[in-house]
Amino acid sequence: MMMRFEREFYRRDVLEVAPLLLGQHLVRIYPDGSRAIYVITETEAYRGGEDRACHASKGRTPRTEVMFGDGGWLYIYLIYGMYWMLNVVTCREDIPQAVLIRGLREASGPGRLTRLIQVDQTFYGEDLVSSDRIWVEESGICPEYTTGPRIGIDYAGEPWKDMPWRFLMIL
DNA sequence: AACACGATTTCG
């Protein structure tokens, strides 16, 4: 019996939640009512005001607002004018953190996967704990994984650009 | 009101 993760799951530190999401099931209910289940294979952690690679480190803005709230909500933003990024907010109010979902077994790459599962700006602020169109379920699998530096954030400088906060599930 | 830029992907 698959169980949806509840609020407390997301309230932990992003460095705990990011690897825990590997192997878990992302459930998506499409507008036509069909249901699809995807396996999360790659994530990245963005950790609060200190982390210069985290959008929230530049301050509280309308876009980053949701990251300053409670864990379990979605932070969605557009990158390079064409790709919607899917992020899960973690930790608690006033501690801005988020996990970027970078890969599913069915689609590698953060821009590709949002196109596949049809996630866009209308999912900004969606609650994974109560949504009727997207959530995460426990798969019962606890896969091995490797880590590495995050992609595309060299501008963040030392030491942030080298932090091993990218998590990849071993097939 | 105008501008610079990015947690990417794709093509040559």
Added chain:
DNA sequence: GAAATCGTGTTT
């Protein structure tokens, strides 16, 4: 290696 493409934040 470079273009594509636009919301966001910053500057005028």
